[in-house]
Structure formats: structure tokens, C-alpha cells
Amino acid sequence: MSDNHTHVQEFFSARAADWDDRFPDDGPLYAAAVSELGLREGDRVLDAGCGTGRALPPLREAVGPSGVVLGADLTPAMLEAAVLAGRDRAGQLLLADAARLPLRPESLHAVFAAGLIAHLPHPAENLRELARVVRPAGILALFHPIGRAALAARQGRQITPDDLRAEANLGPLLFASGWHMTSYVDESARFLALAVRRP
Template identity: 80%
Template structure:
């Protein structure tokens, strides 16, 4: 396992037990972002970097009983927290690296990724891997429950011009990875970029 992966695992393992209690009010923001994915009953959706599985209940509600919901995360402690919260009832949990998913190409209609992009060791390659598992015309949502400025303030840092989540940087990154950005919102209350898989 690479040093990048070890760092991400250590970061989230240390925070898994109280993750949900630190951010108790994010539920409505997750639900609103998922609504914008345009999922239909019976769709297949991947929650990439699912953490404690907070997106799984609204994802399940969006695709209904016939749909398929898979949550993949690199950190075992986060998946354990998802199980303790009962969110494994909403979908299949998978211990996996989003840079090398053990999933069939083109097998999903959409990917939801909350807070993932800042933790990708190789963003272009990793987003290409997410593209691989989505059918042509499938969608990607890159989400965070607060915007870039609010997150930077929370972390005591400044936003720099090379921030991956700035609109021009992210649009270019997505394009290089086989995605076409269709919308971009960066407000205090949320960050949400939507993209479609190019054929």
C-alpha cells in the first residue's frame, strides 16, 4: 500500500468513531445533492469514499428496492462505523480503493462522492477509474456539505489558485478524466459539481 493510502487511512481511522457526531446537521445537504443526481428507481449507484455511509439512506431512497447501492471506502474503521449506524442495511459495503475498484466496467448509472476529491492521491487517474465503472452517459456528483471558503476557514487555511475544486481546475481535471462538467455550485452551505461520462 502506498504512503498516500496509509496517510488517508490513518487520518480517517483516527476520526471514524466520532465522525457523524462532529457533523450532525449534514443530512439535508446530502439529500439535496443526491436529488440533483437525477437517480431513478432501479438505478445502480456507487458511493465512492462512502465513509460512515451517511449518503447510503438517501441513495437507497432514490433508487428504491430494485436499485443497487454500493458504498466503497479505503478505511475499515469508517465502514465499521457505517455498520454500527445500521447503514449497511441500505447497500453493500466494500473495502476498496477508489483508484482500483473491483467492479465491472460500465456497471453503474451514477457515482456520488462526498469529500473525496481532496483525498485522491492521483486525481486524474482516480476520476478515470470512477468513469470506468459508470455506463456512457452516467453521472458523477462531487459533493461537500460546505463550500470551499467555509471549509478552508474551518481548517485554518487559505484557498490557493491550485485548489483542485476551483471551477476552472476541476472542469479541466474532469475533462482529462473523461467527464464533462454540467454544473458547479460553490456556496457556504455546499459544494456540488455534476458531470456526465463522455462516451
């Protein structure tokens, strides 16, 4: 495991138990973001870097009982917290790295990724891996329940021009990774970039 993986696991392991308590009001924001994926009954969807699984119930609601909902995360403690919250009933949990998914090519209709992009060790390569498992014209949602400026302020830092999530940086990064960005919203209460898998 790389140093970055170890660091990410340590960061989230230490915070897993009280993660949901720290951000109790995020549920409706997740549900609203999921609704923008345009999922249909029977679709197959992955929550990449699912954490405690807050997106899994709205994803299950969107694809119905005949759909497939997967939640993949690198940190066992986060998946344990998802099980404790009962969210494993909404989707199958996988202990897996978003950079190397145990999924067949073009097997999914969509990928939802909340807060993931900041933790990717090799963003272009990792977004290409997400593209690999999504069928052409499938959807990627990069979501955060807080905008870039508000998050930076919360963390006591400034946004820099090289921020990956800046629109001018994210569009070309997605394009180079097999995606075409179709919409971009960065407001105080949410960040949501949607992209379509290029043929």
C-alpha cells in the same frame, strides 16, 4: 499500500468513531445533493469514499428496492461506523480503493463522492477509474457539505489558485478524465459539481 493510502487511513481511522457526532446536521445536505443525481428506480449507484455511509439511505431511497447501492471506502473503521449506524441496510459496503474498484466497466448509472477529491493521490487517474465503471451519459457528483471558502476558514488556511476544486481547475481535470462538467456550485453551505460520463 502507498504512503498516501496509509496517511488517509490513519486520518480517518482516528476520526471514524465520532465522525457523525462532529457533523450532525449534514444529513439533509446529503439528501439534497443525492436528489440532483436524477436517479431512477432500479438504477445502480456507488458512493465512492462512503465513510460512515451518510449518503447510502438517500441513495437507496432514490433507486428503490430494485436498485443497487454500493458504498466503497479504504478505511475499515469508517465502514465499521457505517454498520454501527445501521447504514449497511441501505447498501452493500465494500472495503475498496476508489482508485481500483472491483466493478465491471460501465456497470453503474452514477457515482456519488463526498469529500473524496481532496484525498485522491492521482486525481486524473482516479477520476478516470470512476469513469470506467459508469455507463456513457452516467453521472458523477462531487459533493462536500461545506463550500471551499468556509472549509478553508475552518481549517485555518487560505484557498490557493491551484485548489483542485476551483471551477477553472476542476472542469479541465474532469474533461481529461472522461467526464464533462455540467454544473458547479460553491456556496458556504455546500459544494456540488455534477459531471456526465463522456461517450
